[in-house]
Amino acid sequence: MTALVIFLVSYLGIAMGRIPGLAVDRVGIAILGAIAMVAFGAVSPQEAVRCIDFPTLCLLYGLMIISAQLRLGGFYTAAAEKVLKFSNRPRLFLLASMLLSAVLSALLANDIICFAMAPILAYSLKRAGLNPIPFLLGLAMSSNIGSASTLIGNPQNMLIGQVGRLSFEDFFFWAYIPSLFSLVAAFGIIAICYRKNLIIEKIETMDENDMDWPQFNRWQTGKGILAVVVLVGLYLTDIPRDLSTLSVAGSLLLSRTIKSREMMTLVDWHLITLFCALFIIIHGISLAHIPERVLEFLSQKGFELTQPVFLTGVSTVLSNFFSNVPAVMLMIPCLNKAIPEPWYILAVSSTFAGNLFLLGSIANLIVVEKASEHGVLISFKAHARIGIPVTILSLLVLIVWTWL
Template structure:
């Protein structure tokens, strides 16, 4: 609004600055992620983290690998939203400090999201502006991501080896009742929702194992329950599950459809089909196949993020018209050429700093076209490498400080709000984030494939 008010841009120029394909791709991936969450994919990821876990170090390694892989497919923010409280619960149940696991989740989610165009917002911008196919983007950064996650695990184990060592079972603190309660988070507002009045098999299993205790949030569907006739809470819950057994088959069929549509979307992306249309088509197919009101899933779309992107496109376009970005790049370009080692180092440091000062998406919007043009002038084959370097460095830069990426802030806020929550401090994150970011960025730059 200010850009138009001060006549930096005309209203027509402001509307023209909005990149609709990026908004379409972002909207489509958020809708698909909402349906995947409803289909229970993140519940299965949570089970995978704790299945036959062999202690703190094993759990930390699993968190790094699972969050990195999931973030490449479902975006880093989504994974951090749905996995943070589960990780806090598991850490408390095993009498382990939450800090290393929270850092593992946020840092690995950022690293993993660098691999694909749908992993994070800045990669969406890079993929559509550079027109690099999904497959080329994936295989160009996959080696850097794989090694980066391994290095991240090694650094975490080095920092927290003592605190992750096994403890005496006599010293373990039994998990309070509240710890076992799952809370689901909306992608739009990350607010806690009360437990559903329906209970899954996991809840019944928890009751049978004695690890679930009723709280004030527990509501039975049938107020005239059999408790009056001497039945136990377990009997009532099992009775409710039997009543919903007919729905179980429909749920399984629906979940299968969601997985197949998602796989179809990923295959289309790998085949080079337009990314925006692939994501929007997958979202539309899921809405149609659901045969229900789509409002609950559409409510999980972060419309504030879409509006933020619109404003950012306009702001960056107006800022470019002031001439300051061009002047800055003219001063930096001789020292930040992609065809020399020193140039790559200088360029990476500039991206790291700007991504933590101005955020990574504005940095990509401001530098992307200029870095690519400079690389193309040196050698046409270097243009693709320049885009991939920008994607890698701007994403891993989010691990440098707590405010470096939205994923970090989501983990911090979710951990603080959770029952028996934990405050992740800025300095506590920086002590790990600074060396980790520098090392992983440097190693990844050597492994980017063109």
């Protein structure tokens, strides 16, 4: 009972994103929940250490280092500037920017892609006389959709791939089809909804003093791209993904120009801490056999998580209520490792669900925050106007794909 109470209070706080009267965020709430699990004896200190999936953390950490190499090498800046050449043809530019975002997010963490590209697009689009909002919404939507197609595209997929021991190539060949069709649907919805107001008044002069985008460096960017190519090749072998990722990331730290401290500052330590805390909270309710009781109850009512529609619906609701990483951690203990398809559905559906509302994905919040720094305000309503139909179509595509 103690573990259940701590779990419910922690997840309610995570869903709210705050504790009234206190300046504590989702990560802080998760940490307090993990501490409570240990302090009240639901999880022993030794179990708290053992239950943390360190291979998943190593994979996440290594990919952040590789992304940091590309960012500091100016790769994201150069990529955004290349796409801006299509700015005189707004719809083609929208398509090109969404394709770029989707591909990059499939290979690297989508949050970092949004963090790097959102300010560049917000500034450059205003200067080019284009309405930044549809293009920035396209960046957020496409980064989420693209990241769903691989096991390294976002944190929840990394976790699912590691815990479920999923094959990198098998998952890709299963997930890229619904991701591709969903990307086309997202482009079509944005192009239709903003068909009359893609263009605004051109701004000839804008202050560039606050721009701190890393300048393009051919050598440093080349190192980052080579690291990604080598990494994908290693993922197709039997070498553990966490070991491959750490090895490649470690080689990038051996640099004569980029300080390791600079790369470390771009690691999302808050996200890693959130993972650790959630592992402990979920382990606490697992020791109390709560997931098994819930599954038994659902089974008696005729609902099974092996049913694609039911699994997709539960994943979508929980991902928007708790955010996708906590939702995935909650559902993973209920899946059978011998049956890979439910793991595939959970990965793709929880990622697609992030587009439904503004708070459903960290990538969404990053785009909104970075855009606001350049005077571009994206409201909850503006996001929902695109996000709701995009998510509905994406999930329909996923369900049809599972039937096929």
